[in-house]
Amino acid sequence: MISPSTSQVIPRAADSASTIKFRDLDRFFLGLLVLWASRAWFYPGDVETQIGVEAPFLFYFTLACQLLGFYGLFRLGPPRIGSALMSQPLLLALIGWGAVSMAWSSAPYNTFGMVRATLLMMMGCVYFRERLSLSDIVQTFAVVTGLVMVGSLIAAVFFNFGRGTGFHVGSWRGLFSHKNGLGEVSAFATLFFASYILAARRAQLWAALFLSVSTVCLIFSGSANALVTVGSGLALMGLAFVTSKLTPSKITNGLIFIVLAAIAIATTFTLVTVVANSLGRDMTFTGRTRIWEIYLRFAAQQPWTGWGWTTASTNEVMTNLVRTTLKLPYLRSPHSAYVGLAVELGYTGAALYVAWLGKTTVSALLGVARRNDKISILRASIAVGMAVFGFFEVSAGVLPCLWLAFLICTEPKKQVGPGKNARA
Secondary structure (H helix, E strand, C coil): CCCHHHHCCCCHHHCCHHHHHHHHHHHHHHHHHHHHHHCCCCCCEECCCCEECCCHHHHHHHHHHHCHHHHHHHHHCHHHHHHHHCCCHHHHHHHHHHHHHHHCCCCHHHHHHHHHHHHHHHHHHHHHHHHCCHHHHHHHHHHHHHHHHHHHHHHHHHCHHHECCHHHCCCECCCCCCHHHHHHHHHHHHHHHHHHHHHHCCCCHHHHHHHHHHHHHHHHCCCHHHHHHHHHHHHHHHHHHHHCCCCCCHHHHHHHHHHHHHHHHHHHHHHHHHHHHHCCCCCCCCCHHHHHHHHHHHHHHCCCCCCCCCHHHHCHHHHHHHHHHHCCCCCCCCCCHHHHHHHHHHHHHHHHHHHHHHHHHHHHHHHHHHCCCHHHHHHHHHHHHHHHHCCCCHHHCCCCCHHHHHHHHCCCCCEEECCEECCC
16 A cells, blocks of 8 residues: 555545545546446447447447546636646647647547546546545545456456457457457556555555456467567566665666666667567567558658547448458558557657657656655556556557556646645
């Protein structure tokens, strides 16, 4: 559990009955937002035939979760919500650029939908960050994510719909429409609970059980990308944790970590490239570089503006051309958040995203190396996970997802005075 000193909250004894009531209500609403961001069952249908399934409940549930952004606006008021949003200027600029892209988007309605969903989720997240303690936020993510993993395990073991079909027979998909959906959330959950246990500094039986279930789901999802993501996240976060113990100097520990991390990343990249070349494979071992190459040709045609947010997967002419060229009839996306943003929002949008995620990741890792505090450990593993998974899937980019929701909800607050924190 995150200690009161870490979460920086007003003592519970000072809370009024109405404050406690609203805190419980806010935790419930945050739980709904986390469930929405997990995208369990949010893309119902046959992935291989592209035949959709009528699911009106999911539409209304998604809409209700987006409206939590307006709930936060009402509770905090426009000035405070605006100030809280400005704590993420790069992310806000990216969403703004996405909104501007409606002017030239080849699918303006879909672009508007993405802008609306992402902005409202961000508003909801900054509201919960302002109103709840870090302990409440972390525990809510833990409970909802853990229950999604348990539900996926039960679905895969006892029901046919929880197991893959067609090309993915033998793999699990749990409460998701595709094995990669289960793989992504399993990767998030495995990183989250492993970091949670490390941060707690003591045995946590319930967290260990959730970690075990998440790991099983991760393995049986058959998602190699998710496995690489977990390995990368744990390795870098572990390196930062070890580095924090080397010297009494926080600055020295931070510098040592930067050097060691750079060496580790460069060495890993070189080894993977050499092995892949020797086997006659691309560096992803999945043929994704062929997909990226075709999509980047579209990016080169509109290098600074892109084709409009979401067009990489909703522009039928673009999608059909890629499918025909690569002979992949069921391809639905560039399979990379970075490539997808380059196509949709140009190199301008991709640069904004890389700048935001890079700043967030480095800040969290340095927080572990320098302070070794609990929330930095959690944020570091999730930020690295988001950065790595984004290389292989679009779902870990700037759109409603667990990675983004957690990083916004747990963004450190600025000091407002000596020894004071805005969260208190």
